[in-house]
Amino acid sequence: MTLNFLETIAYILIGAALLLGLIRLLIGPKAPDRIVAADTMTVITTGGIAGMAVVLGNVLYLNIALIYGVLSFVAIVALARAIEGKRS
Amino acid sequence: MRLAADIFLLIGGLFAFLGALGLLRMPDVYTRIQAGTKAVTLGVLSFLIGIGLLYPDWWTKLLCIGGFVLLTNPVSSSTITRAFYLAGVQPWQQRPDNTAADQDQ
Numbered sequence: 001m002t003l004n005f006l007e008t009i010a011y012i013l014i015g016a017a018l019l020l021g022l023i024r025l026l027i028g029p030k031a032p033d034r035i036v037a038a039d040t041m042t043v044i045t046t047g048g049i050a051g052m053a054v055v056l057g058n059v060l061y062l063n064i065a066l067i068y069g070v071l072s073f074v075a076i077v078a079l080a081r082a083i084e085g086k087r088s
Numbered sequence: 089m090r091l092a093a094d095i096f097l098l099i100g101g102l103f104a105f106l107g108a109l110g111l112l113r114m115p116d117v118y119t120r121i122q123a124g125t126k127a128v129t130l131g132v133l134s135f136l137i138g139i140g141l142l143y144p145d146w147w148t149k150l151l152c153i154g155g156f157v158l159l160t161n162p163v164s165s166s167t168i169t170r171a172f173y174l175a176g177v178q179p180w181q182q183r184p185d186n187t188a189a190d191q192d193q
Contacts, residue, residue: 004094014101069157
């Protein structure tokens with residue numbers, strides 16, 4: 001479907017949020033800042049893939065968004081376990 | 089119906105943008121992760137509600153994605169913050185100017 005003006009603004013805001021997260025991912029002073037930026041960016045990307053399903057008019061992209069969310073959750077928990085295990 | 093969906097999509101995009109702006113502007117890891125979690129969770133949920141108003145046939149999969157985001161994003165944020173705290177990342181504290189000058193000497 002074609003987007004009207006308000007929907008275009010909403011999609012541009014989602015893209016700007018991803019860009020700000022990417023800036024924090026690049027300039028983060030230490031590793032925890034980059035991990036936090038990656039965590040935020042995966043959640044925004046889940047919403048963005050669901051928005052791509054609207055633009056392309058295909059319901060299959062919602063499955064991709066769900067699997068992306070599951071995999072990002074597993075990745076973040078694995079990173080947290082790796083940081084926590086480095087202490088002992 | 090299209091106007092209500094547009095309003096929900098705009099609220100979602102605005103809150104996702106503000107969460108990412110807080111991620112860029114906050115001074116510490118802990119404040120960054122709370123800005124990036126709460127605002128972005130609300131933004132993505134509102135965005136999914138807007139998509140569900142645009143296409144009412146897709147509500148089952150959108151409910152799955154929304155419930156999953158609502159359940160797992162605070163859990164992963166809490167887990168990673170606990171890992172940072174146990175690994176010894178110090179919280180940010182704003183020092184007054186005189187004590188900062190004393191500590192520099």
